Amino acid sequence: MTTTPERVADEREDGAERDDAPAGSDPALAVRGLSKTFGDGEAAVRAVDDVSLDVESGTVVGVLGPNGAGKTTLIKSILGLVVADEGDVRVAGADVYDDPRPAYGRVGAMLEGARNVYWRLTVRENLEYFAAIGGESPSAVGDRHDALLEQLSLAGKADETVNDLSRGQKQKVSLACALARNVEVAFLDEPTLGLDVESSVDLRREIRRLADQEDMTIVLSSHDMDVVQEVCDRVVIMADGEVVADDPVADLVDVFRTFAYRVVVGRTAAGTDGDATLGDGTATEAVDRNADPVDEDIRERLHETYDVDEFEDRGDRTAFEVSLGDPERFYDLMDALRAADLTVYEVESVDPDLEAVFLELTDGDESDSVADAGESERAARAHRGDRA
């Protein structure tokens, strides 16, 4: 699907309608016009506001949003744990309200981390229990349990009580329980929260494997942008109950690409006596080797011609960020710097990552972000500067 800034903007207004399901087949999950308001009158909170989305089989969708954006209410409404005021939800074509058994029979969920598993039972007993309450004979899914335990590095713990496991191991047991029977759609709320690096890697790998090899459809909420960027095919960003973006991760980042660079320059060592120019033939002041590498006149001219962020002087070098909008202008910039008697020592792309896009779309609410905020904020600033 082609993504444009206009499309992102349209979706903010139109409730993210999508129509990319193959003709004649039901999407694994279809949500239409889902809304939920808590409370009445002035105290009413519209936690989910007219949300629509289709998710195809084998897709991993990340739901992101600042605290209170409505992620949990959306997931709980889909699962029937919160009764929505309006809207329809279908799982593989089955309506969850009219036909809850076949619809929810295909669904697994990990909602409260390790709190939903039985700590006094062993790991394998938990898996058997969750398979049984899902209507499946534990013996029929024994192979599945072995595979899950293997993939999650829990095989050696199968006969230990959950109580005796580490926090990360408990969390992995929780995921395994959500998948203990043959589910087609899984909802995972913060699956990697609080995990050490190794456990998080196990879990990410398993999520991807389930989607790629078992065609499982996975909807996960996470505050960890790295997890979402690495594991998800698509990201839905919510703010104030609404979907503000719904796109493949790469497309979304592309929409906000500004061709921003961080450039480090210094005075060219030789042959610099005399006047320097800034690419347009206009002479600048004669070179003074004791002055800052980028003197005021050159700074002003750079500001006039390009979208340049603040200059940072570091001894005989100066760093600055510039957003070019068009990659072709990069070569003009390099020529201009050389013409101004500057040597370019470093150039680094600072185009936005998912975190920066998230900050942009949610009005910079980074309260729940755990990724590298410094880097991302810089990128977001570059983007904002480009549009100013």
Ligand SMILES: Nc1ncnc2c1ncn2[C@@H]1O[C@H](COP(=O)(O)OP(=O)(O)OP(=O)(O)O)[C@@H](O)[C@H]1O
């Ligand atoms: N049971 C409830 N009663 C009243 N208000 C609620 C209830 N559950 C959620 N809300 C409100 O609905 C809004 C959305 O909450 P929700 O928990 O869905 O957000 P979230 O995106 O999951 O947030 P977080 O990232 O903090 O978990 C919030 O303003 C919240 O206070």
